[in-house]
Amino acid sequence: MEEKKKCLCGCSDVRVVTCSGASNVGQIANQAAIELAREKVAGFFCLAGVGAHIKGMVKSAKEADLMVAIDGCPVQCAAKTLQHAEIEPAIQIVVTELGIEKSHEIAVDKKYCSMAVEKVKEELGYKRPDPTSCLNRGEKVYDYTE
């Protein structure tokens, strides 16, 4: 059996999905995932592929070491989409729970986006005792088998 690739600190392959909903909070969730990917905290994963039951994408999502779901509001469409595919997100963030009111003005306030990003990092800190020690930061590069 092929050995799974891991980064040197063993906490590789953190992935993030978002609801990307048609509201300010849905778009804050989406922009937060973009920032997390840019900072190489987590790989941005296509949730629509999971919702569409694309076999390879569901398989790939199941292989993540740690899945983060960012939802705009308590309806939690992202987390539920994962759960329908029998994938339990290790971390669930709901943007409205950060004190941001939902509206249908599709505007992303950078300050609110940063709050969501920081919340994910905080939660990852709980899961990973020293996240700064990770040399890989969410990118699958290292391979113990090589």
Ligand code: SF4
């Ligand atoms: S979680 Fe809320 S904001 Fe996101 S898609 Fe669902 S209803 Fe819309």
